[in-house]
Amino acid sequence: MSQVYAARRERLRERCSAGGSATALVSRPANVRYLAGAVPRGAVLLLGMGEDVLLCAGPPDEQGGDGRPDQALRLQTLPAPGGDCAVAAADLAAAQGADSLAVEEHHLTVARHRALRSVAPRLRLADLGSAVEQLRLVKDEEEISLLRIGAEIADQALSELLESILVGRTERHLALELERRLVDHGADGPAFTTSVATGPNAGRRGHCPTDRRVEEGDFLSVCLGAAYRGYRCEIGRTFVIGTSPADWQIELYDLVFAAQRAGRQALAPGAACRDVDRAARQMLDSAGYGEGLPPVTGHGVGLEIDEDPQLAPAAMGKLDACVPVTVEPGVHLPGRGGVRIDDTLVVRPEADGGPELLTITTKELLAL
Amino acid sequence: MSQVYAARRERLRERCSAGGSATALVSRPANVRYLAGAVPRGAVLLLGMGEDVLLCAGPPDEQGGDGRPDQALRLQTLPAPGGDCAVAAADLAAAQGADSLAVEEHHLTVARHRALRSVAPRLRLADLGSAVEQLRLVKDEEEISLLRIGAEIADQALSELLESILVGRTERHLALELERRLVDHGADGPAFTTSVATGPNAGRRGHCPTDRRVEEGDFLSVCLGAAYRGYRCEIGRTFVIGTSPADWQIELYDLVFAAQRAGRQALAPGAACRDVDRAARQMLDSAGYGEGLPPVTGHGVGLEIDEDPQLAPAAMGKLDACVPVTVEPGVHLPGRGGVRIDDTLVVRPEADGGPELLTITTKELLAL
Numbered sequence: 001m002s003q004v005y006a007a008r009r010e011r012l013r014e015r016c017s018a019g020g021s022a023t024a025l026v027s028r029p030a031n032v033r034y035l036a037g038a039v040p041r042g043a044v045l046l047l048g049m050g051e052d053v054l055l056c057a058g059p060p061d062e063q064g065g066d067g068r069p070d071q072a073l074r075l076q077t078l079p080a081p082g083g084d085c086a087v088a089a090a091d092l093a094a095a096q097g098a099d100s101l102a103v104e105e106h107h108l109t110v111a112r113h114r115a116l117r118s119v120a121p122r123l124r125l126a127d128l129g130s131a132v133e134q135l136r137l138v139k140d141e142e143e144i145s146l147l148r149i150g151a152e153i154a155d156q157a158l159s160e161l162l163e164s165i166l167v168g169r170t171e172r173h174l175a176l177e178l179e180r181r182l183v184d185h186g187a188d189g190p191a192f193t194t195s196v197a198t199g200p201n202a203g204r205r206g207h208c209p210t211d212r213r214v215e216e217g218d219f220l221s222v223c224l225g226a227a228y229r230g231y232r233c234e235i236g237r238t239f240v241i242g243t244s245p246a247d248w249q250i251e252l253y254d255l256v257f258a259a260q261r262a263g264r265q266a267l268a269p270g271a272a273c274r275d276v277d278r279a280a281r282q283m284l285d286s287a288g289y290g291e292g293l294p295p296v297t298g299h300g301v302g303l304e305i306d307e308d309p310q311l312a313p314a315a316m317g318k319l320d321a322c323v324p325v326t327v328e329p330g331v332h333l334p335g336r337g338g339v340r341i342d343d344t345l346v347v348r349p350e351a352d353g354g355p356e357l358l359t360i361t362t363k364e365l366l367a368l
Numbered sequence: 369m370s371q372v373y374a375a376r377r378e379r380l381r382e383r384c385s386a387g388g389s390a391t392a393l394v395s396r397p398a399n400v401r402y403l404a405g406a407v408p409r410g411a412v413l414l415l416g417m418g419e420d421v422l423l424c425a426g427p428p429d430e431q432g433g434d435g436r437p438d439q440a441l442r443l444q445t446l447p448a449p450g451g452d453c454a455v456a457a458a459d460l461a462a463a464q465g466a467d468s469l470a471v472e473e474h475h476l477t478v479a480r481h482r483a484l485r486s487v488a489p490r491l492r493l494a495d496l497g498s499a500v501e502q503l504r505l506v507k508d509e510e511e512i513s514l515l516r517i518g519a520e521i522a523d524q525a526l527s528e529l530l531e532s533i534l535v536g537r538t539e540r541h542l543a544l545e546l547e548r549r550l551v552d553h554g555a556d557g558p559a560f561t562t563s564v565a566t567g568p569n570a571g572r573r574g575h576c577p578t579d580r581r582v583e584e585g586d587f588l589s590v591c592l593g594a595a596y597r598g599y600r601c602e603i604g605r606t607f608v609i610g611t612s613p614a615d616w617q618i619e620l621y622d623l624v625f626a627a628q629r630a631g632r633q634a635l636a637p638g639a640a641c642r643d644v645d646r647a648a649r650q651m652l653d654s655a656g657y658g659e660g661l662p663p664v665t666g667h668g669v670g671l672e673i674d675e676d677p678q679l680a681p682a683a684m685g686k687l688d689a690c691v692p693v694t695v696e697p698g699v700h701l702p703g704r705g706g707v708r709i710d711d712t713l714v715v716r717p718e719a720d721g722g723p724e725l726l727t728i729t730t731k732e733l734l735a736l
Contacts (some may be wrong), residue, residue, distance in 0.1 A: 105478035180544045
């Protein structure tokens with residue numbers, strides 16, 4: 001694995017040099033992890049003159065975070081507790097003789113940026129922009145295999161829940177049980193706060209579980225994901241509680257299912273992100289649900305649960321092969337509830353069989 | 369409650385005016401919640417010319433976050449999804465005729481700060497600093513009562529765990545069970561990631577639960593807390609597994625217990641934060657454990673689990689009455705484990721009975 005991290009850093013270094021900076025400071029935790037293999041709490045990565053250094057606030061194994069740092073990196077621990085590793089990194093870059101340092105202006109606060117300037121006044125601070133996020137977009141097969149395992153874990157946790165009695169249990173309890181099952185099956189933990197939404201809450205994107213209990217006749221929508229060795233996937237399904245769904249429930253479900261399928265089918269290398277969004281969105285729109293739809297119908301996943309690309313009406317850019325994304329349209333009717341269906345897929349060329357579905361739980365409307 | 373929030377905003381406005389800014393932009397989520405009663409995802413608060421506005425990225429009840437915003441605030445929802453509320457707030461301040469806006473430079477990133485400047489080029493951006501954090505230091509009795517309820521919940525969750533069989537169960541499972549019990553007893557959720565540490569991991573501050581199983585003869589240290597209506601408390605205890613603790617375990621426990629008691633007894637209005645730290649730290653230091661101690665022996669709690677004041681050797685400032693803090697010294701011996709004892713207390717004057725202990729689980733060394 002060490003070669004993988006070294007190759008990633010080398011690609012970043014090339015981008016920096018092209019931008020006129022010989023050194024770079026990576027502070028955003030997921031970016032540090034991507035380039036260093038681990039991110040102890042508060043750690044930053046310096047791509048320095050001649051050597052790369054992972055600066056940690058304390059001994060790495062006492063700073064939390066999972067994974068071991070790449071052994072090819074020099075580790076440097078701050079002498080005094082409570083210090084800022086980014087400031088120490090700027091100091092080190094200046095001591096190495098660098099004249100400019102590219103920093104992540106979308107992550108560093110104004111106050112930290114000023115502290116960097118003050119510790120190394122002769123160092124020109126440039127903007128690294130989202131160079132690391134761009135490197136992270138296309139995943140290698142090792143990363144995809146970790147996402148695949150995470151998706152299997154989420155599928156298992158969900159399928160076990162469906163075998164249990166649901167009526168009378170609260171959203172909060174169901175969410176906690178799902179999270180326990182994720183860990184039972186080997187997840188590091190949930191990839192994000194598990195969402196369980198019943199009755200009038202069903203179908204709301206990112207709904208925070210409440211004390212509402214599952215009732216006969218409810219829609220029940222669930223969204224969960226596993227973090228597995230740092231990689232995060234997502235699955236969302238909607239069910240009906242009781243033996244016979246109402247007509248409006250069947251109609252709404254069929255509509256969202258068709259929209260989600262259209263979005264999935266639009267995934268291909270070279271497809272514009274906005275076209276994938278439009279494929280799903282226009283079906284909901286032409287059925288009269290255009291108002292109040294969430295701003296995105298899908299997004300990238302990886303070391304973070306919400307990465308680029310965004311599948312949204314104003315999104316720029318096209319999909320590449322080996323980019324994992326969610327497709328997750330939904331409709332929520334205030335006071336009545338709604339439907340969301342959410343899969344994680346990997347964009348693959350037609351010749352390889354088209355998009356690879358990672359979350360394989362059935363999307364038939366189950367009456368539980 | 370509306371009057372409480374209005375009074376807090378009025379105090380902040382006075383501080384801003386004294387600093388030369390008629391308007392202020394509060395973006396740090398816990399600060400927004402403190403002043404507005406709720407913080408929908410992405411929301412910011414503008415203390416504007418003549419009126420205060422809570423700017424939300426979408427309809428507040430669809431943006432997650434708990435609590436309802438103060439009804440005395442005007443709510444403004446961004447017209448386009450995906451926008452930055454801070455940028456919209458700067459635009460609004462300029463439209464109101466403000467000539468300067470104080471912002472939280474310790475929270476805004478360099479990139480967002482630049483976007484503010486670009487949308488409102490004639491608005492002078494000043495630094496609000498940690499003005500809101502300073503207001504949050506001393507709690508009112510309503511806030512303290514929420515912390516007290518959270519502490520009761522954590523005590524209950526912990527006491528139930530102690531009644532169950534522990535040997536053979538993993539750190540991860542015990543942590544998940546504690547979190548489930550917190551919710552059972554009415555918590556919004558855990559105040560922070562529950563830490564369960566066994567054997568050689570015991571006593572490590574902020575240890576992330578692993579798959580290690582509890583064994584006979586282990587130290588077991590647990591640190592958990594409940595979030596209750598936004599307020600977060602913390603309790604930590606260390607136990608011994610099996611009938612008869614080893615001599616070194618008893619000695620280490622007694623030492624940490626004495627250090628923690630010394631820290632608690634040093635809590636008083638007017639006491640220097642560094643003196644409270646020293647009271648606990650010097651006992652561990654003189655027993656030969658000075659190396660490798662965590663940088664703080666306690667910290668404030670409230671809407672965030674780690675707030676000012678910090679109880680640390682270089683901390684400035686003194687304690688006030690009605691400031692809730694943790695006292696949590698610990699010793700970790702690499703390869704052997706260790707002991708941490710952690711309480712949440714409220715600083716009270718001697719005349720009111722001295723420090724009020726919120727987390728009342730026994731600190732006797734229990735053999736489980």
